[in-house]
Amino acid sequence: MVFPQQEQESLVYDVRLSSVGPGRISGSDVFHYLGGLDLAMKLHYLKVVYLFDSEAAQGLTIMKIKESLFILFNHYFITCGRFRRSESGQPYIKCNDCGVRFAEAKCTKTLQEWLHMKDWSSYKLLVPQQVLGPELSFSPPLLLQVTQFKCGGVALGLSWAHVLGDPHSTSDFINKWGQFLNNLSLKMPYNIPRSIPTILKSERPEKDPVSIKWVDPIGDHWIPANNKKMDTFSFHITTLQMNNLQEQIWGPGVEKTPSFESLCAIIWRCIAKVREESEPTTVTVCRADPNGRGNDIIGNDQLISKVEAGKDCSIINTNLKTLARLLVEQGIDERKQIEEIVEKDQGVTDLIVYGANLTFLNLEDVNVYDFKLRGKKPRFVYYTLQGVGDEGVVLVLPRSKGPNKNDNDGNFVTIIMPEDEIVKIKDELKMNGVNT
Numbered sequence: 156m157v158f159p160q161q162e163q164e165s166l167v168y169d170v171r172l173s174s175v176g177p178g179r180i181s182g183s184d185v186f187h188y189l190g191g192l193d194l195a196m197k198l199h200y201l202k203v204v205y206l207f208d209s210e211a212a213q214g215l216t217i218m219k220i221k222e223s224l225f226i227l228f229n230h231y232f233i234t235c236g237r238f239r240r241s242e243s244g245q246p247y248i249k250c251n252d253c254g255v256r257f258a259e260a261k262c263t264k265t266l267q268e269w270l271h272m273k274d275w276s277s278y279k280l281l282v283p284q285q286v287l288g289p290e291l292s293f294s295p296p297l298l299l300q301v302t303q304f305k306c307g308g309v310a311l312g313l314s315w316a317h318v319l320g321d322p323h324s325t326s327d328f329i330n331k332w333g334q335f336l337n338n339l340s341l342k343m344p345y346n347i348p349r350s351i352p353t354i355l356k357s358e359r360p361e362k363d364p365v366s367i368k369w370v371d372p373i374g375d376h377w378i379p380a381n382n383k384k385m386d387t388f389s390f391h392i393t394t395l396q397m398n399n400l401q402e403q404i405w406g407p408g409v410e411k412t413p414s415f416e417s418l419c420a421i422i423w424r425c426i427a428k429v430r431e432e433s434e435p436t437t438v439t440v441c442r443a444d445p446n447g448r449g450n451d452i453i454g455n456d457q458l459i460s461k462v463e464a465g466k467d468c469s470i471i472n473t474n475l476k477t478l479a480r481l482l483v484e485q486g487i488d489e490r491k492q493i494e495e496i497v498e499k500d501q502g503v504t505d506l507i508v509y510g511a512n513l514t515f516l517n518l519e520d521v522n523v524y525d526f527k528l529r530g531k532k533p534r535f536v537y538y539t540l541q542g543v544g545d546e547g548v549v550l551v552l553p554r555s556k557g558p559n560k561n562d563n564d565g566n567f568v569t570i571i572m573p574e575d576e577i578v579k580i581k582d583e584l585k586m587n588g589v590n591t
Contacts, residue, residue, distance in 0.1 A: 167280040167302060169261045175299075176254030178225035181232040185250040186239075187348035189318060191494030192455040194246065194502035195367065198379045199317035199509050200541040201325050202282045208266055209307030211531040215336070217259060220301060223335040228255075231328060233346050233453065234297040234319060238287065245501040246318075248296075250348060258283055258300040266308030270535060275389045275569075278537050282312030286541070288376035308534075314541075316377075320453035322538070323443050326521045328453065333526035346452045363496065364489040365461045366439045368511035368544060369504065379507050383545045383573040388581065389537075391554050392418065392589060393565040400588060404475040413483055415442075415551055418566065418589075419515045420478035422549055425583035426513060427470035429576050434471065435513040435546065436464045440486050442517035459493065459508060460486030482515070510544025510571075518552045519566070539569050547572040 189197075207215075228235050235255055236248040262269065262281075269277075283298035296316035303309055315325045363369075370379045392400075397414050400421065405412040419440075427434040440460045448456050462485050464470060470478070497506075509516070524532045538552055547570070554567040572580060584590075 166264060166277060167260050167262050169259075171259045173257045173259075174254035174295075175221050175224045175228070175257045176235045176252045177228035177232045179229050181235075181250045181252050185348055187233045187236065187248040187250055188351050189247060189502065190349065190454070191497035191502070192459075192490060193318050193320075194497045195493050195506060195508060196317040196321075196455050197246070197287075197502075198370070198373070198377055198505065198507050198542045200286060201313075201315040201317055201322060202279070202284075202539045202541060203313045203315065203325065203329065204278055204281045204537040205311045205329070205526055205533045206266060206270070206535045206537075207309050207311070207528050207531070207533050209304075211528040211533075212307060212309040213529065215309060215528060217301065220336070221257070223332060224255075224257075224299075227328075227332050227335050230331070231346055231453070233348060234328075235295075237293065237295070238291045240291075241501075243501045244503040246291075248348075253295065256283060256285070256295045256298040258298070260300060260302045262302050262304045262310070264304060265306035266304045266534065267306070269304065275387055275537075275539075278539070281310040283314040284541070285314070286376070286378045287316055287318075288378075289374070291375040291377070317455070317542075318377075320451075321441075321443075321455045321457040322516070322518055322521055323457065324448070324453040324455075326523065326525075330522055330525045333528070336528065337530075347450070349451075364492040365437055365463075366459050366489045366511060367493055367496075367506045367508055369506050370544075371505070373505050379505070379542055379544065381543075381545055383575070385543060385545075385547075385571055386574040386577045387539060387569060387571050388577055389567065389569040390584075390590070391565065391567050394563075395565075396588070396590065397565050403588065404479055413479070414566065415515075415517045415519055416479045416482040417475075418551060418568070419482055419549065420475045421587050421589060422515075422568075422570070422584070423478055423482075423513070424470055424473070424475065425580055425587055425589075426547070426572075426576075428583050429579040431471065434469065436466055436468050436470060437512050438462050438482075439508065439512045439514040440482060440517065441508070441514065443520050456490075458486075458488050459490050460488050461512075462486050507542065507544045509540055509542070509548045510546045513546045514543075514548040516540075516548060516550045518550060521552065523552055524555045524563075537569075540571060543571045545573060547576075 298314040300312040553563040
């Protein structure tokens with residue numbers, strides 16, 4: 156069900172704003188210097204919404220939420236800082252405890268009514284939509300929103316500037332917040348700010364990594380301008396559906412066939428059919444680095460891999476097993492090249508990663524449902540992105556069976572594509588056994 160704009164906006168009302176910062180002073184002249192991968196992601200934003208029913212949200216007051224954040228931000232004080240630029244123009248974060256933007260709101264619907272709508276565009280009402288800039292030095296990189304449903308349920312929305320860290324950093328932050336909300340005493344390290352990075356002296360590579368795309372200068376307003384109007388749709392693919400699709404691709408009796416690559420192979424070919432005149436023969440795959448983040452509790456270190464089928468390859472006429480194997484076996488990690496280029500330019504030039512090529516973002520390993528209230532998982536978790544380039548992005552997350560069950564039921568997929576392609580992509584997916 157899709158609502159007219161005015162009716163959609165009236166779903167959430169009585170929005171009140173405040174700020175929340177660390178419970179202790181971080182110190183004077185504390186700075187966090189951003190790495191090349193951080194700055195490469197500065198035009199992207201993660202938007203996350205957690206929906207809890209009234210039983211889980213019982214006793215969850217605004218004061219209790221803020222008290223938990225005071226403690227959490229003692230460790231994550233970098234997220235409460237503000238951006239500055241060096242003399243060369245390179246952005247960095249001054250850890251001045253300015254805090255995060257905190258919004259309180261009410262919704263005209265019950266949680267059940269909201270879930271029944273399945274109007275994905277309405278989810279933007281449950282999470283702040285501001286971006287960094289145009290007054291960069293006053294813009295918080297992290298914004299939170301608490302929305303109360305009529306039934307007593309609650310939505311916890313988070314807008315996370317990707318320059319802070321990748322989705323796994325975001326998930327770790329949210330899960331730690333949940334533990335503080337549940338009055339758990341945690342021994343965790345403080346986020347030690349990074350020092351000024353060493354500028355590399357080697358020559359800039361003649362050829363840019365294919366996983367990035369340069370965009371027109373955006374100054375201090377960190378959001379890329381799209382040539383096309385982008386739209387979003389989402390769907391749940393159950394474990395049974397996924398098993399059937401994997402068998403369709405790999406054949407019967409094949410164990411442990413990769414679900415992410417199998418699903419992305421189908422979506423890749425469907426999008427190629429829609430873009431028949433300009434098939435995406437090169438795609439980008441982003442996923443967690445199995446080696447972790449080292450000593451940082453936030454940061455960008457996810458694998459950013461190019462997968463090239465070849466300019467003369469027809470994606471439409473390539474069988475799904477071949478496409479899936481390409482995604483499994485042929486990815487070349489381009490993080491080092493991206494980091495070198497951005498650091499040589501001292502983070503002044505502007506580029507995008509998500510949507511530079513058709514991009515597949517694997518969030519299957521993100522602990523999406525580890526954030527619990529009163530021991531109960533959320534009814535639903537929604538992840539999306541802001542600042543996606545024209546080639547589009549596909550996010551693949553786990554989907555929980557329910558708040559009282561421990562297993563996942565398949566995947567939840569969100570696709571962000573040019574608006575004029577959405578209907579055609581949905582039709583192609585249905586014809587390939589993916590019910591949207």
